Amino acid sequence: MGDYTKLTISEIAEIFELYVTDSIESFRALSLGISNSNYEIITANNKYLLKVSNDKNKEQVLDEMRILEELRKSDYPYSIIPIKTLSGELVYEKGSYYGVLFPFVDGIPPGPGDSTCFEIGMALAKLHITKANTEGLRPSEELSYPASIIAEYSKQSTCPDDFKELLDGLLQDRLQKYLTTNFDKGIIHGDLYYDNTLFHNDHIVAVLDFEQSGVGEFILDLGISISGSCLEKGRISLPLMESYLRGYESVRPLPLIEKEFLNDAVILGLFSIALWRIKRFKEGTLNPLMADSYKQLLYRAEIFKQTVETND
Known part of the structure; x- marks a missing residue:
């Protein structure tokens, strides 16, 4: 459900170059969310979550990142902090694509109980x-x-x-x-x-x-x-x-x-x-x-x- 935007490995690599110089070892689409396409990216040193917005404009995504930044400053323990691009941007833009890169957090969605x-x-x-x-x-x-x-x-x-x-x-x-x-x-x-x-x-x-x-x-x-x-x-x-x-x-x-x-x-x-x-x-x-x-x-x-x- 999260893979509405179909990215190729070359497109993902071009986006990833905005952040780090690590080479991508593997990636896979994740079935998470409705408004985004989500990809797990693995390099030799780290694992990341790449989000491509399907539903919101760039300014709306940036507004969301501003909220996460404020929560980081307030030490809210459960939000994931977005990674900034090499030029210091919270939201990337590459061609017609824009979105966010996060560190990958290991865990599983729970069942109700x-x-x-x-x-x-x-x-x-x-x-x-x-x-x-x-x-x-x-x-x-x-x-x-x-x-x-x-x-x-x-x-x-x-x-x-x-x-x-x-x-x-x-x-x-x-x-x-x-x-x-x-x-x-x-x-x-x-x-x-x-x-x-x-x-x-x-x-x-x-x-x-x-x-x-x-x-x-x-x-x-x-x-x-x-x-x-x-x-x-x-x-x-x-x-x-x-x-x-x-x-x-x-x-x-x-x-x-x-x-x-x-x-x-x-x-x-x-x-x-x-x-x-x-x-x-x-x-x-x-x-x-x-x-x-x-x-x-x-x-x-x-x-x-x-x-x-x-x-x-």
């Missing part, structure tokens, strides 16, 4: 408490879809009927209350599903793909992450959600207002990612075969609401 959820919750909370300077960093709504954009989209004629009807049915007057509440803000990841992490010996070692990151509300970031990490048989598991929150609150105790709106944030998190899929796959051309994949997230939101009400 109590310890996985605890670790991811802890990692997200550590992101939310960083003292990074957010001045000049992009707002999250430039690339992701917070509640205000979801609400506005639901009023447009292009909005699918099932999206609008389910949003109204699941949240009703809660959405307006959510929109008029002031929540804490800072750097958010925007897409922290468990498959955007690497684990080693059952502990998280890296948080990947800050492509949707920006300055936004912590509560929606939490809702998105729970909606894609606390899964059991394709549904959000309340016990896994409890494990996630134990990990999160071991670092950052939730303010009372965030506890009050947490379940709404999980639902909005699902609608946020659903809208991302609509924009990329249904209205856009990134992968037309996935045009209706947003429906899976709407169904998950509906089941989650039913599960919460049953357990109240």
Whole structure:
């Protein structure tokens, strides 16, 4: 899924020359991500991850790297630091290609489970408490879809009927209350599903793909992450959600207002990612075969609401 841009060995070598003088011994395409093509590159001395952007323009990729730079300065332990080109650039450009080179981090994406959820919750909370300077960093709504954009989209004629009807049915007057509440803000990841992490010996070692990151509300970031990490048989598991929150609150105790709106944030998190899929796959051309994949997230939101009400 990550090999949309087919690079030849000579094209990879030309990009690699922007960084180091090592010769490439081998490379292989990795099936990671949707918005990038990813390659593992092995030299005599090191191993690297080369990313070629398929979906974002160069400035958007550079904005992401600026966020990673701020996290490096703030000693966030789980982000991977991009390698600069020999001329000091964070993002390379070679012909029609642009992207980033990272050091390769060994680890595996975990499966969902109590310890996985605890670790991811802890990692997200550590992101939310960083003292990074957010001045000049992009707002999250430039690339992701917070509640205000979801609400506005639901009023447009292009909005699918099932999206609008389910949003109204699941949240009703809660959405307006959510929109008029002031929540804490800072750097958010925007897409922290468990498959955007690497684990080693059952502990998280890296948080990947800050492509949707920006300055936004912590509560929606939490809702998105729970909606894609606390899964059991394709549904959000309340016990896994409890494990996630134990990990999160071991670092950052939730303010009372965030506890009050947490379940709404999980639902909005699902609608946020659903809208991302609509924009990329249904209205856009990134992968037309996935045009209706947003429906899976709407169904998950509906089941989650039913599960919460049953357990109240």
